[in-house]
Amino acid sequence: MRLIDLSSSIDASQWEPEPVSHEIVTPAEGAAHMAKEMREHFGLDFDTAELPDGELLSIDNMSLNTHTGTHIDAPSHYGSRAGYGDGRPRNIDELPLDWFHRPAFVLDFTGVEGPATLTADDIAKELARIGYQPQPMDIALLHTGADRFKGSQAFFTDFIGLDASATHFLLDLGIKVIGTDAFSLDAPFGHILRGYAATKDQGVLWPAHFIGRDREFCQIERLERLGDLPEPYGFTLSCLPVKIAGAGAGWTRAAAIFED
Numbered sequence: 001m002r003l004i005d006l007s008s009s010i011d012a013s014q015w016e017p018e019p020v021s022h023e024i025v026t027p028a029e030g031a032a033h034m035a036k037e038m039r040e041h042f043g044l045d046f047d048t049a050e051l052p053d054g055e056l057l058s059i060d061n062m063s064l065n066t067h068t069g070t071h072i073d074a075p076s077h078y079g080s081r082a083g084y085g086d087g088r089p090r091n092i093d094e095l096p097l098d099w100f101h102r103p104a105f106v107l108d109f110t111g112v113e114g115p116a117t118l119t120a121d122d123i124a125k126e127l128a129r130i131g132y133q134p135q136p137m138d139i140a141l142l143h144t145g146a147d148r149f150k151g152s153q154a155f156f157t158d159f160i161g162l163d164a165s166a167t168h169f170l171l172d173l174g175i176k177v178i179g180t181d182a183f184s185l186d187a188p189f190g191h192i193l194r195g196y197a198a199t200k201d202q203g204v205l206w207p208a209h210f211i212g213r214d215r216e217f218c219q220i221e222r223l224e225r226l227g228d229l230p231e232p233y234g235f236t237l238s239c240l241p242v243k244i245a246g247a248g249a250g251w252t253r254a255a256a257i258f259e260d
């Protein structure tokens with residue numbers, strides 16, 4: 001078995017639209033904290049010098065958006081109403097785990113210059129080129145090459161997304177999870193708003209997300225290294241989301257699994 005890590009890091013040193021704060025409590029600070037708590041709450045005195053190396057354990061205190069790093073968007077991210085089921089969109093902790101451990105295929109759109117939107121025709125042509133017929137519940141991955149802009153503003157402004165026809169095309173195949181290495185499965189905000197100003201067509205407003213108000217599916221955003229996949233299909237993607245109660249998204253450590 002061979003695993004290929006397709007995840008991007010949550011990295012407080014990198015620029016993000018929503019800043020990440022990451023406070024590391026060192027093992028020595030952890031010891032001092034423990035001694036203080038034990039004294040104050042239990043009246044127990046302990047000399048931290050008696051610990052091996054004078055250290056206890058480290059702790060990471062973080063404040064960050066669920067859309068930082070590689071993550072899964074849940075249906076409740078798309079809006080407060082669902083046009084299916086009981087009308088309530090599910091949160092990330094309520095989705096079936098087996099959606100996130102499935103055969104996957106990757107489509108190469110690295111030749112498309114962003115910002116731009118892909119159509120159903122683009123998807124169909126690329127599927128024909130790789131010679132793969134997707135099966136229901138497969139995970140579709142879009143390799144846009146956006147991760148080459150990682151750490152710069154261009155990562156948030158110059159990527160490519162799906163239009164409504166491309167989104168419906170993938171969902172019509174029975175796909176429930178669509179992944180991208182870009183910041184979003186939709187085109188950049190500026191590209192969408194310029195398109196709307198020119199057409200006044202509501203269908204160009206965040207179609208890859210808003211279609212999720214009527215058709216239940218998830219998306220993986222901010223994948224990395226899709227170019228490292230040696231084959232466009234014939235592997236399993238594991239991308240189990242972190243279980244955050246009531247959240248519209250959850251981080252994932254996505255990896256491709258190739259069996260020997």
Ligand SMILES: [Zn+2]
Pocket residue numbers: 067071072073221249
């Ligand atoms: Zn997201």
